[in-house]
Amino acid sequence: MIMQINNLRSLTIAVCFIPLLWVVFDIAFDNLGSNQMQALHIRLGDWALRFLWITLAITPVQTVTKWRGMTEYRQLFGLYAFFYASLHVLVYLAVDQVFAWRIIGIDILESSYIWFGLIAYIIVFSLGITSSKASKKLLGKSWKKLHRFIYIAAGAAMIHYFWQLKGNLAEPLFYLLLIFMLLGFRAVIWFKNKQLSQMMIPKGRASTDTESD
Amino acid sequence: MIIKTIKNIPGSEITDPLVFQQRRTLIKAMAAMMLTGTSIRTGWADSSKPIWSAVPKSRLSAHELVVTPADATENYNNYYEFAFNKEDPRSLAQSLRVDPWSVEIGGEVEKPGTYQLEDILSQHPLQEYIYRFRCVEAWSMVVPWVGFSLGDLLKTAKPLSSAKFVKLTSVHQPDSMPKQRNNGMLDWPYVEGLRIDEAMHPLTILAAGMYGNILPKQNGAPLRLVVPWKYGFKSIKAVVKIELLKRPPISSWNKFAPNEYGFYANVNPDVPHPRWSQNSERLLGSGFFTPRRQTELFNGYGEQVAHLYRDMDLRHFF
Numbered sequence: 001m002i003m004q005i006n007n008l009r010s011l012t013i014a015v016c017f018i019p020l021l022w023v024v025f026d027i028a029f030d031n032l033g034s035n036q037m038q039a040l041h042i043r044l045g046d047w048a049l050r051f052l053w054i055t056l057a058i059t060p061v062q063t064v065t066k067w068r069g070m071t072e073y074r075q076l077f078g079l080y081a082f083f084y085a086s087l088h089v090l091v092y093l094a095v096d097q098v099f100a101w102r103i104i105g106i107d108i109l110e111s112s113y114i115w116f117g118l119i120a121y122i123i124v125f126s127l128g129i130t131s132s133k134a135s136k137k138l139l140g141k142s143w144k145k146l147h148r149f150i151y152i153a154a155g156a157a158m159i160h161y162f163w164q165l166k167g168n169l170a171e172p173l174f175y176l177l178l179i180f181m182l183l184g185f186r187a188v189i190w191f192k193n194k195q196l197s198q199m200m201i202p203k204g205r206a207s208t209d210t211e212s213d
Numbered sequence: 214m215i216i217k218t219i220k221n222i223p224g225s226e227i228t229d230p231l232v233f234q235q236r237r238t239l240i241k242a243m244a245a246m247m248l249t250g251t252s253i254r255t256g257w258a259d260s261s262k263p264i265w266s267a268v269p270k271s272r273l274s275a276h277e278l279v280v281t282p283a284d285a286t287e288n289y290n291n292y293y294e295f296a297f298n299k300e301d302p303r304s305l306a307q308s309l310r311v312d313p314w315s316v317e318i319g320g321e322v323e324k325p326g327t328y329q330l331e332d333i334l335s336q337h338p339l340q341e342y343i344y345r346f347r348c349v350e351a352w353s354m355v356v357p358w359v360g361f362s363l364g365d366l367l368k369t370a371k372p373l374s375s376a377k378f379v380k381l382t383s384v385h386q387p388d389s390m391p392k393q394r395n396n397g398m399l400d401w402p403y404v405e406g407l408r409i410d411e412a413m414h415p416l417t418i419l420a421a422g423m424y425g426n427i428l429p430k431q432n433g434a435p436l437r438l439v440v441p442w443k444y445g446f447k448s449i450k451a452v453v454k455i456e457l458l459k460r461p462p463i464s465s466w467n468k469f470a471p472n473e474y475g476f477y478a479n480v481n482p483d484v485p486h487p488r489w490s491q492n493s494e495r496l497l498g499s500g501f502f503t504p505r506r507q508t509e510l511f512n513g514y515g516e517q518v519a520h521l522y523r524d525m526d527l528r529h530f531f
Contacts, residue, residue, distance in 0.1 A: 027501075033300060034289030035352055037495050096495070098504045103493050110490035163488050166350060167398050167469065168297030 012073065016080045019047045020087070037096050044088040045117075049157055051081035052124070053178055056154060060185040075131050078150075082128030085121050113163030116156045123153035154179055263425030265359045271340040273416055273517075274357075278343055281354035281498045283424045289497065290431045291348065292450060293399055294383070294390040306430040308389040309451070314435050320380075320456035323371035330435055334421060336369070337361035341425070342418055344441035346448075347480045347512045353494040358439050359422030364413040367457070372409070376457035379412040381405045381438055384451040399465045405438065405449040406462035406476065410521055416441055416514060419452065442514040444478040475531040479522065480512035484531050 023043050026032050032039040058074040061067075097104045108114050127147055130136075136143050158179060161172045270276065292302035316333060319325040339359050347353040367379070383403035387393040393401040411417060420439050421428055428434040433450030440447050446466050456462075466474035473487050482492045493505035511518050522530070 034285035034497050035299075035495065037501070038352065040501075095501045096505065098502055100504050103505065103507070106492045107490045110485040110492060111488065113488050167293075170297070 009072070009076070012076060016051070016077075019043075019084070040091055040095070041088065044084055044091060045161070048081055048085035048088050048124075049161065049175060051077050051084055052150075052154055052157060053175065053182065055081055056150065056179070056182045060182060063185075063189065079128060079131060082124050082131075085124050089121055111164075113160055116163060117160035120153045120156035120160055123149045123156070127153070151183065154183075264427065265339060265341075265422050266425035268339045268341050268359055268425075271342045274341055274343040275345070275355075275513075276343060278345065278355045280343060280357050280424075281496075285497045286354055286356055286423065287429050287432065291350075291445065292431055292433075293397065294392050294401065294403065295431070296392070297398070302431040303429075305391065309384075309386060309430050309434070310389060311430065311435040311451075314453075316436065316452060317454045318367070318370040318456075319454070320458050321373040321376035322367075322457050323373060325370065330421075333366065333436075337365055339421065342420075342439070342441075344416075344439060345512050345514075346439075346441065346445055347494060347508065349444035349446055349474065349478065349486065349491075351489060351491060351494050351508075352497060353506065353508075354497045356423055356439075357425070358418060358420040359425065359428075360418040360420035360439065362415055363417045363419050363438065364415065366419060367412060367455070370457075372457050375459050377409050378458045378461045379407045379409060380454075380456045380458055380462035381407075381449045381452050382454040382456075383449055384453045399469055402453075403449060403465045404462060405447055405464045407440065407447075408461075408521075409457070411440070411518075414518060414521070416517055442480060442511040442518050444480060446474065447478050477522075477527075477530050479527065479531075480508060481510055481527055481531070482508040483510070484528050 023040070026043075027036075027040070030036075032043075055074055055077040058070050058077065062070045093099060093104065097107070108118070127150060130139060130143065130146060139146065158172070158176060161175065162169065165172065288303055289299045290302040290306075291299060292306060295302040295305040314330040315327050316330065317325075317327045339361055341357055341359055343355060343357045345353060346356050363379075381404070384390075385393065385402040387401075390401075392398065407417070418439050420433070420437050421435060423429075423432060428437065433448075436452050437450040438448045438452060447464075461476055464474075464476060466478075467476055480491070485491050491508055494508050496503075496506050499506075509515070
């Protein structure tokens with residue numbers, strides 16, 4: 001049983017590297033098209049976004065399937081979101097701008113879509129470096145609070161995606177729909193739990209409880 | 214692409230690149246012959262040579278620039294009538310019917326009329342213009358256009374003194390243009406506009422070709438505008454109508470998002486797009502670890518065109 005789970009975990013770790021291999025392959029065989037720089041940004045950005053979405057899908061999937069033990073996969077996918085987002089940022093700084101800091105400065109200052117990308121990355125970075133069990137213990141209650149920022153990261157990443165397009169919104173709308181479903185699921189659960197607790201608790205106390213919320 | 218070629222040539226497993234090259238040139242030359250009425254023999258006699266490789270270079274052409282590989286230019290097209298991405302127009306545009314083609318010139322002119330493309334091309338000697346091309350999306354290329362001065366064409370229609378602006382309209386061919394068919398995004402047909410002095414400026418050309426050959430359909434065949442000091446969306450493709458007007462026309466992108474795309478759309482590194490910087494650009498064909506190019510005011514054509522905007526606040530008239 002343990003062996004099986006470990007195998008699945010190793011398999012997942014390996015599979016999540018495929019997008020990177022695919023990108024490397026396309027670079028090697030000159031498959032990135034006319035604007036290879038732009039293509040590289042989009043490819044890595046897309047995968048960072050996808051892994052962030054997968055991370056956010058774990059809780060709903062766990063609730064529906066009642067399969068416990070997915071928490072470590074949530075961490076794994078979250079780390080891959082961090083990994084691909086880091087590559088995305090690194091490619092921008094090193095491969096595209098080649099550390100021309102003055103131009104980078106102007107670019108960031110004048111491009112509002114980059115601000116949202118930066119917000120998303122700062123959050124994903126903070127969550128990535130505090131993802132270990134040790135930091136979870138160390139941070140105690142504030143760990144959960146900190147990691148709720150993932151919702152803000154998702155929103156910022158979504159805006160980052162929308163904000164740089166000239167008009168074709170089909171693809172980002174697809175991701176927007178997905179994130180609405182993922183967050184909507186949580187809202188429904190939260191609302192149900194609230195209703196449930198209100199039914200359980202005598203009226204007088206329930207009102208004070210909601211106030212303190 | 215390579216796979217396709219092999220399929221198209223039965224009995225051969227490996228395609229000699231030279232054969233492939235010639236085949237392409239031949240197809241293009243044949244298309245050009247249909248279009249321009251050039252005799253078929255000239256095309257056959259020297260099929261390895263692009264048909265317009267011998268046209269004289271314009272004195273406005275920037276010969277020192279390194280031309281972007283044709284492959285990049287032909288595979289990266291903002292042609293929203295066909296698709297919202299830049300890769301699909303190449304195949305989708307092949308259904309566009311470009312023969313016969315005529316251009317209607319009207320409005321504030323003494324001699325309005327409809328001109329056949331063959332007549333226009335025979336009356337206006339073609340020249341090669343190597344120009345920088347800067348997209349509003351912060352990428353750029355260097356394209357060797359084959360064309361002639363728009364001003365020269367306008368003069369044949371004798372503009373009246375009341376003509377202050379020029380409106381250019383693209384073809385409306387919904388049966389071959391998917392996004393026109395389903396009313397995608399912009400109001401169709403595509404419309405662009407210039408001030409009369411911009412339209413008459415010698416740098417402003419109508420192009421019928423590029424890289425010594427006739428214009429590929431995805432690049433705006435059979436006739437497109439090229440205004441090198443303005444963002445690419447001003448350089449309207451597949452032009453069918455040119456009207457001289459008293460008042461400025463409303464261009465397609467300006468109508469779609471007036472706060473983002475102005476009427477002038479002059480390349481200007483100091484006036485960012487509301488959502489992104491215009492300070493630098495990615496030159497297509499430049500490899501990884503090559504820094505972006507610093508964008509120049511008026512795309513580097515300031516010496517020739519800055520006087521047109523002397524007393525204007527370029528932040529306001531973006």
